[in-house]
Amino acid sequence: MENIKLYYMERCPFCIKVRKFMEENGIEVEMVDINADPKNKENLVTLGGKVQVPCLDLNGTALYESGDIIQWFKDNK
Numbered sequence: 001m002e003n004i005k006l007y008y009m010e011r012c013p014f015c016i017k018v019r020k021f022m023e024e025n026g027i028e029v030e031m032v033d034i035n036a037d038p039k040n041k042e043n044l045v046t047l048g049g050k051v052q053v054p055c056l057d058l059n060g061t062a063l064y065e066s067g068d069i070i071q072w073f074k075d076n077k
């Protein structure tokens with residue numbers, strides 16, 4: 001999927017839930033680990049205003065909440 005990124009953390013259970021759904025459904029987006037680089041966390045705050053993962057970057061619009069992210073994938077895959 002183009003212009004879509006998933007901000008996540010490795011051990012976050014909500015992120016794991018979203019990543020499992022993506023894997024089971026063959027959904028691939030750019031993945032951004034917010035602990036891999038301080039800039040990633042800064043970019044997340046710039047995007048959505050808070051450090052909370054998972055967060056889907058929909059071409060510049062932030063979608064927080066794992067349930068809402070999975071629903072978005074269901075509606076748009």
Ligand SMILES: N[C@@H](CCC(=O)N[C@@H](CS)C(=O)NCC(=O)O)C(=O)O
Pocket residue numbers: 011012013014051052053054064065066067
């Ligand atoms: N209700 C949210 C919960 C997300 C959540 O609590 N994420 C935690 C990590 S597991 C978080 O981002 N905490 C902020 C932080 O660690 O700074 C969801 O379902 O996505």
